[in-house]
Amino acid sequence: MSDILDLGGRVALVTGAGQGVGRQIALHLAAHTAAGVVVNDYVLERAEAVATEIRGQGGKAVALQADVTDLASVKAMVAKAEQELGPIGVLVNNAGNAGATPSADARKPFWETGPExxxxxxGVNFYGVVNCTSACIPGMIARKAPGRIITVISEASRYGDSGLEVYAGAKAGAAGFMRATARTLGRFNITANCVAIAATVTPATEARLKADPERLKKMMNNYVIRRPGQPADIANMVLFLASDASSWITGQTYGVNGGFTFGL
Structure with missing residues (x-):
């Protein structure tokens, strides 16, 4: 029986894949006949660890460092990836949060801060998506084969989380960019979709959630499924959107959020 989630030998690039959700996405794609997975991270050692994990499971992977906010760095990464594995057929824009080198003021009220x-x-949540998408599109078009672009956004962009105004705006911008990209690239058989996620257990959040069980319990009261998400929850949807099972789906945003929000 054929695997409906088979990736058809496409090469996949996952940004911010050195840990957490990105790591699990890379592992999922590698397990479903990706021709190879480019594991990107700002910290090369993290990327190397995930690439080694994939190779240990029989997959093909290369670790590449790049700052997604720097277009020149992104173009160099994509060129290196294509040289080693071939043209990118699946791009997962996963790098996010406050970036690799967040400002010390990033968590202050936005009106008390400034552009830095x-x-x-x-930089990471909007320009990073634009940079990586623009760098991968020429190769996808040249392949003359189905291409997939998936961007991981946040429910903050749809719900509007207090205290995360600029982050929410950047994620909403990425979603709008994906919708427009979907319209532009459909004629090339390239789809573009978003996955909107909510509270998810990652290395960055796990210790904080465990340290304050009451806060976690209060947070989960806002979720229909009363548990935080796991990286595999998000990776499952990304895998679906990367596969031919989603070949007639583009320009959409899917909430993988435990029922934190409902969308029509």
Whole structure:
């Protein structure tokens, strides 16, 4: 029986894949006949660890360092990836949060800060998506084969989380960019979709959630499924959107959020 989630030998690039959600996405794609997975992270050692994990499971992977906010760095990474594995057929824009080098003021009220703090969020969550997408599109078109672009956004962009105004705006911008990209690239058989996630257990959040069980319990009261998400929850949806099972889906945003929000 054929695997409906088979990736058809496409090469996949996952940004911010050195840990957490990105790591699990890379592992999922590698397990479903990706021709190879490019594991990107700002910290090369993290990327190398995940690439080694994939190779240990029989997959093919290469670890590449790049700052997604720097277009020249992104173009160099994509060129290196294509040289080693071939043209990118699946791009997963996963790098996010406040970026690799967040401003010390990133968590202050936005009206008490300025562009340096705002760019911690806008740089990685919006320009990072634009940079990586623009660098991969020429190769996808040249392949003359189905291409997939998936961007991981946040429910903050749809719900509007207090205290995360600039982050929410950057993620909403990425979603709008994906919708427009979907319209532009459909004629090339390239789809573009978003996955909107909510509270998820990652290395960055696990210790904080465990340290304050009451806060976690109060948070989960806002979720229909009363548990935080796991990286595999998000990776499952990304895998679906990367596969041919989603070949007639583009320009959409899917909430993988435990029922934190409902969308029509």
């Amino acid at each position: 703090a705002w760019n911690s969020f806008i």
